[in-house]
Amino acid sequence: MTQITLSEITLYPVKSLAGITVKSWPVTKTGLLYDRKWMLIDTDQQFLSQRKLPKMALIQTALTDKNLILSAVGMEDLLIPLAPTEGAIINSTIWHDQFDALNASPEADQWLSHFLNLECRLVYQGDNMIRPVDPNYSLPTDQVSFSDGFPFLIISESSLASLNHIMQLDLPMSRFRPNLTIANCPSYAEDSWREIRIGDIDFRLPKPCSRCSVPTINPKTAEIGKEPLTTLNRVRKWEGKIYFGQNALHNNCGVLSVGDIVQVKVTGTHQPPI
Numbered sequence: 001m002t003q004i005t006l007s008e009i010t011l012y013p014v015k016s017l018a019g020i021t022v023k024s025w026p027v028t029k030t031g032l033l034y035d036r037k038w039m040l041i042d043t044d045q046q047f048l049s050q051r052k053l054p055k056m057a058l059i060q061t062a063l064t065d066k067n068l069i070l071s072a073v074g075m076e077d078l079l080i081p082l083a084p085t086e087g088a089i090i091n092s093t094i095w096h097d098q099f100d101a102l103n104a105s106p107e108a109d110q111w112l113s114h115f116l117n118l119e120c121r122l123v124y125q126g127d128n129m130i131r132p133v134d135p136n137y138s139l140p141t142d143q144v145s146f147s148d149g150f151p152f153l154i155i156s157e158s159s160l161a162s163l164n165h166i167m168q169l170d171l172p173m174s175r176f177r178p179n180l181t182i183a184n185c186p187s188y189a190e191d192s193w194r195e196i197r198i199g200d201i202d203f204r205l206p207k208p209c210s211r212c213s214v215p216t217i218n219p220k221t222a223e224i225g226k227e228p229l230t231t232l233n234r235v236r237k238w239e240g241k242i243y244f245g246q247n248a249l250h251n252n253c254g255v256l257s258v259g260d261i262v263q264v265k266v267t268g269t270h271q272p273p274i
Helices: 054-058 106-116 157-167 229-235
Strands: 005-011 020-022 024-028 038-041 060-063 067-071 078-081 088-094 097-103 121-124 152-156 180-183 193-198 201-210 241-250 254-257 262-267
Touching: 005 024, 005 254, 020 060, 038 088, 054 106, 067 106, 078 106, 088 121, 106 121, 152 157, 152 201, 157 180, 157 229, 157 241, 229 241
Parallel strands: 152 180
Antiparallel strands: 005 020, 005 180, 024 254, 038 121, 060 067, 067 078, 088 097, 097 121, 152 241, 193 201, 193 262, 201 241
């Protein structure tokens, strides 16, 4: 029997900008190291995402030992220190969460505002800026960075293959922005997973991921289409929302590597129940 494995690892240093695919990567208290440690906010301190600014998809990210690098067509590369310690503290908002974040790079504010044609600021989550996970789905010790709500999003290759087959399209996994992509399991098998182990790290999957408009944005062009939401609305809708992928929390830190074995430890009824 073919073993279920981890086939891709992707981190998104800046919320809603392009991600970085890696072969092996450390896992910290808030998830993948540097995953969504930075975020754009508007003049009202509200987070910005591709939902409002599809052009954010065109900003590429890279990491070196010392810097986060932002790049985009027509712009000079911007280098941002990985661990800023100075800057104004701004009370920022993601959905219903409010928390302090560090506005550490005036140069980044100017660079991003110019490219996006909207006044914005780049904020950073310092190690002492703890954001808890929704207590309805977590333990008191669980933490998260600037993701929508959970440290990880997990999707299987076969789930996307099944969706693409229905749509008669070949949309890439990058449309859905998972952190962890899983191979060699049946389509939507992750809907029934409650506890899994990947390599030496244990995960809980408490809640399916409800989808917004971001998957309709072509990450290479920022153009907006109708799919996959049109099809998901038909085949993956439950109680007024559409779902694709599973949110996940981790019990311990360590290192994840492509090829790690995925052990399914506890299963339950499908979430969503469709």
